[in-house]
Amino acid sequence: MGVSGVGKTTVGKLLSGRTNLPFFDGDDFHPEANKQKMASGNPLTDKDRSSWLQALNDLANKEQERKGAIIACSALKEKYRIQLKKRLQRIYFVHLEGSFELIKERMVKRTDHFMPTDLLRSQFETLEKPNDAITLSVEFSPEEIVHNIYDILFNPSEFGVIGLGVMGKSLCRNLAQNGFKISMYNRHVTQLEEKIAIDFKSSYQELSDAKAFDDISNFIHSIATPRKIMLMVNAGEAVDKVIRELQPMLDAGDVIIDGGNSHYKDTYRRMVQLKESSVHFMGVGISGGEEGALKGPSIMPGGAMEAYKEVGKYLETIAAKDADGTPCCSYLGPEGSGHYVKMVHNGIEYAEMQLLAEAYHLLKLQHKNPDEIAKVFIAWNKGELNSFLLETSIDILKKKEGDDWLIDKILDKAANKGTGNWTTVSSAALGTPSTMIASALFARYVSAFKEERQKGALLLGGESTVPNFSIEDLKNAYQLARVINHHQGFELLKAASSNFKWNLNLNDIARIWTNGCIIRSRLMKTLSRSMKSELPLLFETDTVALVRNTKASLRSIVRVAIDNDISLPCFTEALTYLNGISTSDSPANLIQAQRDHFGAHTYQRVDKEGSFHTNWKNDPL
Template sequence: MDGIAEVGVTGLAVMGSNLARNLARHGHRVAVHNRTAVRTRALVDQFGGEGTFLPAESPGDLVRSLERPRRLIVMVKAGAATDAVIDEFAPLLEPGDMLVDGGNAHFLDTRRREAALRARGLHFVGTGISGGEEGALHGPSIMPGGSDESYQALGPLLEDIAAKAPDGSPCCAHLGPDGAGHFVKMVHNGIEYADMQLIAESYDLLRHVAGLEPAEIAETFRAWNTGRLDSYLIEITAEVLAHTDAATGRPFVDVVADQAEQKGTGRWTVQTALDLGVPVSGIAEAVLARSMSGHLDLRAAAHGLARRKRATPSRQSTSGFADQVEQALYASKIVAYAQGWNMLQAGGAAYDWNIELGTVAAIWRGGCIIRAAFLDRIRSAYERDPDLPMLLTDPSFAEELDGAQDDWRAVITEAVGAGVPVPGFSAALAYLDGLRADRLPAALIQAQRDFFGAHTYRRTDRDGVFHTLWAGDRSQINAN
C-alpha cells in the first residue's frame, strides 16, 4: 500500500466525500480517511465502483499510502478542528509534502498556519472551494493559495477536477502565496451575499408592488436568465419560486420562515473591508439584512410602528415595472461586484499577493455559486486594462450604469413609497452617487472633528494641514 495513492482526503463529510469521488472519477488513486472509520468504509462500500479508493484506518496509514511529495487534502470544519488535524498529520509528513486546507478558513488563520508549516519544510495550501456539495462532486471553482512550488505539484490535479468555463478552461488558478486563496474565497462569499440580497429585493418588489404571484415571478426570472442576468443564482431562484409545497399546496417560498442564516464568511468580508478601509456597502447591507431577519423579537416589537397603508398593486403596468426592476438589479449587481473587486485589489496590495483580477473573474465563470455570464465581461475588462482603477470605470459597464440609472432611481422611489425595504438597491445607488459627486459632505464632518477634537483639516486652496482655534479667536494655525 505504501506510496500508491496520488492524493489523500481526510474528513469525509459531504464535501470531503464528494471531492474524493470527483478525484476518483477522474482516474486518480485516492486514499481516504475519516476520524470515524465507519464513514470511510461507507464511502468505499457505496462508491467504490467510481474509481480507485484506498481506505486508511489511521493517520499513519493515510500518510504511508501517499506518493511523494505527499498531497493531503483536509476537509474538516474551519477553526479548532483544522488546527487539530494539522497537529495530528504534520509530524508524520516530510519536507516538501503538502497539506491542503479545503475548508472555509479565515485567511488570517491560513497565513498563520502557512508560516508555521513552512518553517518545518512543509507546504500549506489554503484553498477556497466553491460550488457546494454538487460542485465538489461535479466540478467546483477552486482557489488555491500557497507557494509556487506547491502549485506545480498540486495544480494539475486541481485543474483536472475543477469546473470548466464555457471556453473549456479550468476554473482553477494559483492566486498568490499563503492566505490569498482563502481571501479570494471570502470575497466570493461576500459578493454572493450581496447578489442573493439583490435578487430577494427584486422578488419582494415584484410580489408586493407589482402584485405578482411566485409562479409568475418565476417566469420573469426565467426570462431574465436568458439575457444579461444569466447566472446560477437567477436560475435557481426561478426554480424555488415555481415550486409548490406538497404538504400545503402553497407556494414553497411562503412556507419558509423569513429568517436567513449565515456561516460567517459574509461578516468576515465586511470586517476585513473595514480593516482595509474599502467601502463594501452592498455586501454590508446584505449581511445586515440577514441579521435583521433573525431578530424576531425586534421585528415583532416594531410591527405596528409607522405603518404605511399600501395601495392595491396595479397589474396594468407590471411588464414595464418588471423591466425597471431588471435594470435596478443589474446595475446594483455591477456595483456589488465592483466593490468585491476593489477589495481584492486592496487585499492583494496589503498582503503582497499580486492577485490577478482578470484571473479571478475567469475561474468564477463555472462551478461556483456566483457563476454568471457577465463574469466573462469582467475578465475581458481587466485583460484590456490590467490597471483599471475600478470596474465601474470600464467604458461598457459605465455605459450600462448610465442607461439604467433612471429606472434604478424610479424603482427605489416606488419601493420607498410602498414601504418595501430595498437596502441593497439603495446602498448600491448611494455608493455610485458618492463616487460621482463633485463634492461630499465629508468637508463638514472634518470641520466638526476639528472643532471638538482638534483633529485638523486640509484646505482646497493651499497645501498643508490646519487647525482653527475654535475656543479662541477662531484664527487658523498651521498644524504641520
C-alpha cells in the first residue's frame, strides 16, 4: 500500500517471485469509470472506491482459502483498510513511503499509467498513515525492500525486547548467546535516540542474526505468534505508554513481559486491562545488574501459568544456575507476585547495604583507611559472611583515582528508586514489622539532607571520639543483624502470600536468590535449605544458637554507637527488633488501654475471653 508511484507493483511482483504467492495489481480491478475519471485529472471519491475495495476484499478472501496472495492497493484511508480486512483471518499491510518530491520525480518518468502526476498531491493529502503496518522507505531499492519484507514475515524471531538501556542490551546479548532468534526495538527520538537498535546490533557478533528496529510495527510483525515481548523500560507511565502502543497490534495469546521494577499493583492492573484482549501480561523481577543480565540473572516471574508455559524456556535458559545447575528462575505465582518478590528482594538489599555502610563507618571512625577496611571485609568474605554485596564493597574500597581512594571523593547522599519505599509501605499495610528495611530506607532519606546534617553537626553534635570495639564483635554483630534482616524479609513474603492467596514457595524463592541476584550469599544458600520448615527463621534451631552466641556482640556494638553519638540505625534496629520479638510481656497493654480510653476501641484480657470496654474516668474524690 501507499500513494501512487511508490513502486507497489514492482515490489509486489518481486515479492511474489520470492514467495511463490500470486500477485495482483489492485489497479487492474478498478471499474472503467474510475480509470477514466482519474485519467481526466479528477480524484476518486469514497463512493467511487467502494465497489473497487469490495472487489479486492472478495479477491483476498478467495486467495486466503488457497495459500494467500500479494495485492498492490493504495489503501490510503483507515476505513479503506478496514473494508479490505473483512472476513480475513490474517492480513499484513506493507506501507511503502517516501517524500512527495521523490515520488513526483519517479512519476514524471512513468509513461504507462493512467493516473496523472497532478493527482499525487491529493493522494498525500488523503493518506492516513497506518499504525500497524510494516513501513519501509522507498529510498531503498526494490530488492532491499523485498528482502526486508521477507525477513520480517517469513523468517520470524522467537522473542522480542523493547528498550535498549543497559539491562535491555545485556538481556538481548544473553538471549542471542543462547541461540534464540530475537527482535530488538528502541524508540526513535530525533537527535536524541536514533538508530539505537541498529547500532547496537552492529556492535556485537552474537547479534548478527538479530533483527533491529526503530519502527514498532515492523518489530511486532517480525515476531512469530504467539509473540513473546519483554519490556525493559522505566517503571511507571513509560510501561503504560508502550502497552497502549502495542495493544492494537497484538493477537490473542501474545505475551507481554514487564522486566522492570514495576509496582505489583500496577502489574495486576495491566494484567486485567490486557486480559480483555486475551493478551497475557507477566510481571517478572530481574536482579543482577548489567553483568547479571548478560551472564545470568535471578528471574522472578509472576502471572498466569498459561503465559509462563509460553515464555518459561526463554527465561530459564538465560537465568543464572544454582549449585545443582537448576535455573535461578521458577514460576512464583499469579497476579503481581513476581514483582512483589522482586520488591522484597530490593528491600532486603537496602538493609544489607546499610549494614555494610554502618560497619564501614565504624571502622573509618577508628581511623582505618579504605585499604585497611577492605582487608577486614576480605577476611569476612572468606567465611560464612561471603556475599556479592561484600565483594562489591571490597572492590569499591580498593579503587583509587590517582593516589587517592575514590570512595573518599563520593558525596554522602544515597538515592533510591522507590522499591525500598514500596516494601516499607506494604509491610505497614500487612502489619508485618520489616523494621530493618524501613530503617535503611529512612537512613537514605536522612543522608539526602546534607546541608541540615552539616548544621546539625555544628549545633547538636558532641565531641568526636574514637569508638573502642573489637573487629570480632563487629563481625558477629553484622552476622546476626543480617539474619534478622532476612528473617523480616521472608516473614513479609509469607504475610503477602497468605493475604493475596499467592501460595508462594519461600524455599524456591531463597533458591532463586542463591545466584545471579544482588543479595546472593552463602547465607542465602543456607536459607534455601532451611526455608522448607514452617518455623520463622529466627526460631530455627541453628538461628537460636547463633543468637545466643552473637547477641552480646550486637549489644556491644550498639552500646558503642550510643556512647559515642554514632548513628547506626540498622544495627540498632536489629537489636531492638530482636529484643521485641523475644519479649513475652510487652508494654502494649497500656497502649491498648489508652486506645480504649479515648476511642472506645476495646481490649482483650488475659483472664477472660471476649472484648471489653471500660469507663476509665475515676470518680471524683
